[in-house]
Amino acid sequence: MQGIEQAAADLRAAIASNPGEHGTGLVQFANTYALKSSQRHSAVLLKLNWTKAADEEQQHRVLQDMLALLEEIVADSASGTAGGEPPLNQLIVRAQEHVPEPPHDVVFSCENLGKTYKKSGFQLNGVNLQLRFGEITGVVGENGNGKTTLFRIVAGELLHDQGSIAYPLFGQDSAAKKGINWIKVKEQIAYVPQELPKVYGKLEEMLQYEAAIHGIRGKKNLREVDFIVQRLELSEHLEKRWKELSGGFKLRFALACALVWKPKLLIIDEPLANLDFKAQQVVLRDLRNLAESLRYPMSVLISSQHLHEVEAISDQIVFLDKGKVEFNGPKEQLGEERRCNTFEMLVSCKEEELREHLRRLAPQRIQHSGVSYVVTLPLAVDGSRLLRHLLECGVEVEYFRDISRSIKQLFH
Numbered sequence: 001m002q003g004i005e006q007a008a009a010d011l012r013a014a015i016a017s018n019p020g021e022h023g024t025g026l027v028q029f030a031n032t033y034a035l036k037s038s039q040r041h042s043a044v045l046l047k048l049n050w051t052k053a054a055d056e057e058q059q060h061r062v063l064q065d066m067l068a069l070l071e072e073i074v075a076d077s078a079s080g081t082a083g084g085e086p087p088l089n090q091l092i093v094r095a096q097e098h099v100p101e102p103p104h105d106v107v108f109s110c111e112n113l114g115k116t117y118k119k120s121g122f123q124l125n126g127v128n129l130q131l132r133f134g135e136i137t138g139v140v141g142e143n144g145n146g147k148t149t150l151f152r153i154v155a156g157e158l159l160h161d162q163g164s165i166a167y168p169l170f171g172q173d174s175a176a177k178k179g180i181n182w183i184k185v186k187e188q189i190a191y192v193p194q195e196l197p198k199v200y201g202k203l204e205e206m207l208q209y210e211a212a213i214h215g216i217r218g219k220k221n222l223r224e225v226d227f228i229v230q231r232l233e234l235s236e237h238l239e240k241r242w243k244e245l246s247g248g249f250k251l252r253f254a255l256a257c258a259l260v261w262k263p264k265l266l267i268i269d270e271p272l273a274n275l276d277f278k279a280q281q282v283v284l285r286d287l288r289n290l291a292e293s294l295r296y297p298m299s300v301l302i303s304s305q306h307l308h309e310v311e312a313i314s315d316q317i318v319f320l321d322k323g324k325v326e327f328n329g330p331k332e333q334l335g336e337e338r339r340c341n342t343f344e345m346l347v348s349c350k351e352e353e354l355r356e357h358l359r360r361l362a363p364q365r366i367q368h369s370g371v372s373y374v375v376t377l378p379l380a381v382d383g384s385r386l387l388r389h390l391l392e393c394g395v396e397v398e399y400f401r402d403i404s405r406s407i408k409q410l411f412h
């Protein structure tokens, strides 16, 4: 035996001896061999169901379902390999059919995009941007610098008054004679604004409705809703009304509504503000997985004041300052052409002492931000040299970070 059969035999034995331990194994098995995305979703659900099973009877049922799913995947794979093609390859080939190749992977693009609010005089200016499948674009900037304005234009909620925008994937271009067919565009875009709109009625019904109006009906509707509910840990809140949810759960619910129908572009404005640390990690990880999903790739446009977190998940960064794009490019390009190094640190000594200690390194700037210091030094002074120097001066360093190539440096 080899390939799927061997893997299935190993997993059967492992699940039978210790099902709780092997939920992850089932998920991996499904990810590798399942030809249907619903089977991969079911594996995740079963793993979660096991952890939630209240007694032996429920555990027994989950165990039976796990083994049944395993057999179903094996059977599907056997019938799908009649042509002799290995299942994983077949899966990849099928998935690739859903993934457009460049240049058809551009969901949104704009050139010299601008918008002026007559009332306040604020101008968003000269934005050039491309949003692609599988990519996360993080937009950062201080309050009032135009992030929401940009997001509302991309989402079709606000009209631009300068430059051009296009949605190449949906065949829509503002420069074309007919202009943009917003119905075609909006049915593919999910916009989760900063101020979440109130939801009426029971949350579960709302999720089913969201999926249904996007063409997901019948059993698939229930399965997709169940999957997203489990994924975002909403099951305990399904009977609740909107006003009974905390801020964090309101956001999770809005995200579930957006993700349940698998949009091509997810625009999400300040999602992390109301989430606790654990929920932030779940949301960020989910966004990364969803963007990269082979079967349903997605482009994500996200804004946040949580700079480390946005930086960690984004492929592309846009930094807006007073409505102008001050940086726009892959995050690896951040700080590439810098002429100095910038460090953030928390030290034991007073500001005057620190200035004295650093004098020999010819600092260009030493700034106290209230909590920590931001120190700018010549390019020749890297992190290890600075740390060595501080140590030699007897300075205790409580926190240290080289932000020369981080978004954070853009804010100083």
Ligand SMILES: Nc1ncnc2c1ncn2[C@@H]1O[C@H](COP(=O)(O)OP(=O)(O)OP(=O)(O)O)[C@@H](O)[C@H]1O
Pocket (backbone or CB within 6 Å): 117, 118, 119, 120, 121, 122, 141, 142, 143, 144, 145, 146, 147, 148, 149, 150, 194
């Ligand atoms: N409808 C409007 N009419 C007039 N001015 C507006 C309007 N909407 C926003 N502005 C102004 O445009 C500027 C940019 O606002 P925007 O909401 O795009 O910024 P932001 O970067 O998203 O801010 P925040 O981080 O606080 O959400 C602000 O000065 C705001 O007061």
